[in-house]
Amino acid sequence: MEINDFFILMKGELFLAVMIFLLLFIKVGKGMQNASLLTLIQVLLFVNFLVSLTFNREGVLFGDMFITNSLVAFQKSILSLGTFLISLLSTDWLKKHSHLPEFFLLMFSSLLGMFFLISSGNLLMFYLSLELATIPVAALANFDLEKRKSSEAAMKLILSSAFSSGILLFGISLFYGATGTINFSQLPGHINASAMQILAFVFLASAFGFKLSAVPFHFWTADVYEGSPIAVTSFLSVISKGSMAFIFLTVLYKVFQPLSEVWYALLMILSLATMFIGNLFALRQQNIKRFLAFSSIAQVGFILMGMSSNADMGLASVVYFVLIYVFSNLAAFGVVSVISAHTGKEHINDYKGLYQTNPFLSWTLALALFSLAGIPPTAGFFGKLFLLAAGASKGHYWFVIFAALNLVISLYYYLNIVRVMFMDKSRHPIQSIKNNRAANFALGICLAGIVLIGLVSWFYEYIQTLM
């Protein structure tokens, strides 16, 4: 290993580590204004995104523990972009927050964990980075310091993730016992679908289910999403889920390829259960954060469906969908966060008549919801369609029929929000919000993403070349 390799292959991780130290020093020293610190952090996050785009090389470090290639690099840049957008969208909330440096300290740590997570080439590395990615988020969930619900959310998150980590470790140790290795490149050769290995795989997959909030491991999701500050909720539902989907793809397609029969059936069941439960529960939600929580559970169902295809197109369509999901979901969370920061309102009925007072926010939220629902010409249409097509490639039509049925169910509640904003009238509508430039800029990026990523086929073709 040359020292140059080290710097170039781990550039993203190193950059984040430096930023973490920088924030620590800023915290120890004093005197920086919140607003200017926030701007500095936003600029740094943008630089981080640029860093993730440039000088990408393939390579392996530390004896196969750390793997990077163009696909991993692309996935990291999606996560970096998402974090950058979140920092812009929550400007109003963060400006007033008394613990700004800590907030980003924790968020960067978690992002660093995710970077290592999707680069990991070894079950031990995988476990460690997963913990690094999760534990800071639990602290972040507590950042609405005055609210009891926020601490409750943090508690629920840390307990449930500790539990899932336990299960994960159990699965890993079983695998180690059965195969004698924890290395991703050596594992496939030792897998023979014995009962013990299948058991171990089920444990492993349950842990993934927990993190992805797939049904039946989803119970923590709604409470945590509702209690956490919106910036954290969006980080959890977009960035954290995205990274888990990426590593799940790698693990399934690269490591457990010999077990593909097993995980196809498993994914099919998980996927259908997740779609149905997510959708049916989303129908009844009145709090917009809980609503988005359940809708994002349903989205995971579609991601799992795409994964099940076990081919390049499954891989490409999942990465493509996550890219679209970042923009659509962040646009939705962005509008919710702006409104919540200015008025404190989070109930769906509070959005009545929003179009009369805030047309830009309403159109943004509407387009984001259309994209989540999969209505053209938004990118979500293409994302969903490719996931469905990948899922259909094995020829199980009933699987596709159920998924299509779920598209219709989900349309009902997405349109419900549109109806509330555009058609209902309210005596006390949310007053006209004068939004700050940073958040508007981020919403603009999200909108551009929602419109362009679908219609311009270059994005999908590019992802396809990374396979």
Add this chain to the structure above:
Amino acid sequence: MNLTLLIIAPLITAVTMLLMRNAQQVKWTSLVGSAIQLVLAFALLFVFQNERSAGNTEQMLFQQNYTWFSAWNIHFHVGVDGISVAMILLTAFVVIAGVLVSWNVQKMVKEFYLMLILLSIGAYGFFLSLDLFLLFFFLEIAVLPKFLLIGIWGSGEKEYSANKLALMLMGGSALVLVGLLGVYFAGSERTFDLLKLSRLPIPQETQRLLFPLLFAGFGVFTALFPFHTWVPDGHSSAPTAGSMFLAGISMKLGGYGCLRVATYILPEGAKEYSTIIIALAAIAILYGAFATMMQKDLKYINAYSSVSHCGFVLLGIGMLTKTAITGAVIQMVSHGLMTALFFAVIGMIYDRTHTRSVKKLGGLLKVMPFITTIFFIVGLCSLGLPGFSGFVAEMTVFMGSWERPEIPYRVATIAACMSIVVTAVYILRAIGQTAMGPVTEERYMTLKDASWNEKLAAVILITGIVVIGVAPFWLNDLVAPGAHHIIEKISQLNN
């Protein structure tokens, strides 16, 4: 001719509209835009006829094919045959008439016209597409504006109707989606290309499985019994232009899809299910007609009669003969024009009298002679009077149907014929009560007759109806070769 112009023109109109500052500018932009659409549609008809008379017998003319998503073999592939040209003409007629009759919209004018234009983009794209992915893309684009049109600008139980319509249509398109994916993976080559798929051998088992999905999916759009329930609610709650677009364009998307996608790609499936289709169509025709008899509200009358009339489209398709399919297409065009005009007239009456109830109206001929005369014309067209398009269309369908000698087909044909009597009853009764007799309410005496925009809209649509009615053969000649291609494989199967 460059077919993408038909998609780009409304797109430019929409973008220009976004830049406009006041309602007046928005209206004029959309009027100019829809006039350009009409000109383009006529230009297309003209060059298409020229090509054909010059001896170009290729199935699809003016094809353009660009790769879109190469990994999935998805193409931006457009092209037209006679059937598409007829549908595009219909769309252009209805769009300009819809824009004209909505001149008095007060609420959110820019958004309203934007929705109308968006819907037209969806419709043009749908009729032009030769790639199933593209077709599905445009089909879905055409759904959502309807939800907003009904929900925001509608009347009555508008939110319920908007939801019902959006969910049922999306349910239909979900079925279509499953069918499309099935077709994509079933053939020996993975392609969405309509022309290629029609030549690929698709196993009979698969056809048997996929045909009902595709046909029922598109059938939801065109009020296939028992999926017609969105029609009355949707139409009655929609604003005037919304109803016109719904019945005039949107329901035709379904008929066109049944024909172009389901029947064309899956001929063996079509053959197998044809008795079920005609049974459902006959039920829709009779049920629609009898249900109309019971209606008191003018919009409900036209909505249920649309169910009945669209039944003829499905009947024609289900018969699987060249004449019947030609008749089905002519019926789509005719019904599109006629029903758009019908809803326009109802809108005009409602705007003035603020009621749509047949019982409360009366003697309108004395106060609004122009509007009432249009009402007469459209009513007579609806009941199939010779000289109007309705007669030509239904006659062609019946003639085509009579070519099938088997018992079930005969029964369905006779049942469908009987509906004409019922149609005459409800149309004449509705017209008689509203137009004739003494003026029922004092306030009606001061009502004004049609304004310039309403007159223009009516004249445009009536021109279409009468031209088809008086000189039907050009339309027949335009459509028949297209129908021949669709039926080709099925007639080979029969021999």
